[in-house]
Amino acid sequence: MGNRTIVPFGPQHPVLPEPIHLDLVLEDEKVVEAIPQIGYIHRGLEKLVEKKDFQQYTYVAERICGICSFMHGMGYCMTIESIMNVEIPERAKFLRTIWAELSRMHSHIMWLGLLADAFGFESLFMQSWKIRERILDIFEETTGGRVIFSVCDIGGVRKDISPETLQKIVGILQLVEKELKELTEVFLRDTSVKARTKGVGVLSKQAAFDLGAVGPMAKASGIELDMRTQGYAAYGQLKFKPITDTKGDSYARTKVRIKEIFQSIDLIQQCVTLIPEGEVKVKVTGNPSGEYFTQIEQPRGEVVYYAKGNGTKFLDRMRVRTPTFANVPALLETLKGCDLADVPILILTIDPCISCTER
């Protein structure tokens, strides 16, 4: 038995865009235990419902996280709409789905770049982010914002996309698909990439289930858990099957995310052919009274929103359970027994979003 040492990892670390602190207990080069310490990005966002009314809070909800900001806005709006029994127009449902899938694409491509950065493949990082800019251009053209859109509102969406723009988006996505095929080939076939990801951080199906993993983390271990199958927004009218893998290592997680990007392109194309004409927003009157749970599928996995209204314009309670929070126990499990040099890759394969987790 070697000597035990504790190595502090974070909060400021070159591989982490966001601060999280881990105390890594090492035995020579092997990690025995990882003790997380959080709270660096805690803002106290849930208590803000007491100061901002339920309509203003849509914008706060969008700023829970800047990467999946549209999905946070959508999840919050869906919760309030369910409490108030508002049925949003069909076209708004499809528009929400299109923006949500574009968000998923941009998040996954960004993650691929960050993973490449973590294992030191700088040019792959740059190429991924170059492709991502095309998606951001679509966002900018349709909503006006690059990362925070403020386009989702209670009762529908605030902006419509014209049929010509929709066709243009399909055209851009075909180009992106071609570029992505070239890029993802490197992630899946290159020997040096495979050497860093294959067999690293294996999470068995049973462990993933016991620890409550969600999203690509669970899917890569063989659990078919995808909230989109519940059919919220327009997902009920689209044809798709959740993507799973059986290996449960970092390579499998990369593969699941890559397949999800191509699935998103397919879903957007389906949306563009199925989208009906009509209004995009209904007028909402009155205040929410009652409580509701909403589950939606984010790029990182299942997210749960809970809101409780008391008949005034200020909500009683608003609660978010984010996917990274659910994946942290699984991360700590995979860290046990790995090499110190593999820690950055393992942290990245859960696709951590600390600002969601700590709010």
Place this chain on the structure above:
Amino acid sequence: MKFVTKSPWILHYDGTSCNGCDIEVLACLTPLYDVERFGIINTGNPKHADILLITGSVNEQNIPVVKQLYDQMAEPKVVVAIGICATSGGIFAECYNVVGGVDKVLPVDVYVPGCAARPESIIDGVVKALDILAQKQKYARKKTGKNRINQETAKI
């Protein structure tokens, strides 16, 4: 010492940002905006950095981290607050755990507004910071004497 104002190295720290400004800071370095072609590098080591970019406001837990990073940076140094949260607290100003803008703990030289701040404005803010960096350098030289570095090397 001209290289400092031509190719500054950047240290980025995420205060309590929502990630929006963070990814925009990273987007500045990637092919569309590509500031790396001027030799501007995002470093992870505070001792190597000339400009400190902070996104998001400060809270009780990260104040020591921010202060420590600033203290570790070598003179001359400039602090740029990115986004409205780093400037004043923004939409989160009323939250119980948000102390306020970064200027509550550090002397901020340039404020970049926006939610999220656009890459163009971030680059603009950094360019403005370069002028301040040059001024600070001039002042530091006046104060300590031009040939201080040479004298010190002579001693060794």
